[in-house]
Amino acid sequence: MSTTRAFYPIGTPGMPWTEAERAAWLARQRRLRSYADDVLPAIERLRGDWDVVEYGTLDYPPETYPLLALRSRDWNAARPLALVTGGVHGYETSGVRGALAFAQEHGHEYAGRIDLLVVPCVSPWAYERIHRWNAHAIDPNRSFRADSPAAESAALMALLAPLRDRVLVHVDLHETTDTDESEFRPALAARDGADWVPGSIPDGFYLVDDSEHPQPGFQAAVIEAVARVTHIAPADAHGEIIGSPVVAPGVIEYPVQRLGLCAGITGAPYVTTTEVYPDGASATPEQCDAAQVAAIRAALDYALAHPIAR
Template sequence: MTSHAFYPIGTPGQPWGDAEKAEWRSRQTRQRSYQEDVLTVIDRLRSRFDVVQYGELDYAPDGVYPLFAIRSRDWDDALPCALVTGGVHGYETSGVHGALQFAERHAAGYAGRINLLVAPCVSPWGYERIHRWNPDAVDPNRSFREDSPAQESAALMQLVAPLRDHALVHIDLHETTDTDESEFRPALAAREGHAFEPGEIPDGFYLVDDSENPQPEFQQAVVAAVEKVTHIAPADANGEIIGSPVVAHGVIEYPFKRLGLCAGVTNARYTTTTEVYPDSPKASPEQCNAAQVAAVCAAIDFALAHRLAQLRAAQSPAAGA
């Protein structure tokens, strides 16, 4: 079904120009504080981890936003690396707070086993305005590519570049919300000059695997861990979640690198994008954060266990026979 649903900016059927983008930006208001919600938590972690500033976004007149990542203090180049990213879409709250809670409560337990790099809030302007886009009406999570149009994406790519071939696992923390259908997809259709095609928001957690590097056993290990915390989204009547075929319990696939998605920013073997559903009557904000943390721990645990098994197999006498 195709809908010509009204969106208050632009002319139906015509892509936005600079004037429409400026009007859209003028409607975005600050609703929460990056400084209070994110930077204060990062400051608490400075005694236990290295905190690196990897960029700064000057979005005058709205403000200047420093970008920080949390890094293992005992970094060892002989160890593999795990990358955790949150807040690529600033409005997806549990991605930000889940990444911070993982760093605060669990990261120390991985010392000496894996190097950790956590970028908890990739899009702080979007975090404050509870929006998917940056102030240029650009989606950072379609912009992880050369000559990126999104400053947020370009800064993270530069941070991660030295680790691109050394990362073992990357988990990118997201949410699917009711506002995807009521605001963000209609806005996207209006921006592109397309008709809005309504979809269905899944009730529950799911994962997005990389169709160009599928790791089904890894994805199912993460789903199994999260299922202890919150419910997993079922397929719809078409056997799909958000228009993509369900390939396993709670799992769909996208081509990460071709779409410019954050989860494709490294060449890690194990990659996934989480999707928590915070609008479910069966899930609280605390559960959503806990689901993200459980997903991160399960992802790293799986990757480490399989790496260790491979190393032992390579060292066994039979391997050299």
């Protein structure tokens, strides 16, 4: 497989970025949409049916962002807990919209059966810039670990610290986009002084299971539900999706805790990371949002039907 170094306008090929390169990268970022206009009013409209919890403040001067979660109104610590996270990568729009749509349209279906905690937009600064990283050129979804360098990740971990043992199921909503290949992977290689290995973007929906605690029946149930909404990504010629072997239709595996991924934040028995493909001609934005909602509902339904004691 070919590699290249002369691919990104910031930095010296083969040399990791210093603070100067990070500052040059930050200067290129532009605010393209509004967390205050798009996300906060949508959360506010749900206040009648949900408790709204402010679990921190993201501070990137001169801007600050309240970090908000939706919590079941009939919260009961004796019940298991379902966690839904969106917008860990701020540019992955259907994750934010899907989390909000689930809360608005289907949250009531689980009242009295399982507590729900929905965090629609973990990374509001990146949401506004349609970016993968935070303002320090750090990927929050590789930073869910002790002494996290990402404020977004640290705040979410603090919110969940007293709740981890209750979490039965966690659905983390993501997208794989064309800009992963055109911008974000080249930027990552440049930042780290590494060679860029060009890859391909899968056309369709897929899931990432936890390779250290796989739940194939759970993943299959989610894939089956989403297949009614949008198409499932096929394996490439190597039997892989984004460089990982396909272990079942539409499913790959990562060691989520070792990689510092959001899906590993609780150690829940049932975890999955959704990956929607929003850039193809075969899926509309509405289908992408609906796929996220279908994945959440299928995951919760399966977990409730197959409870595992923590």
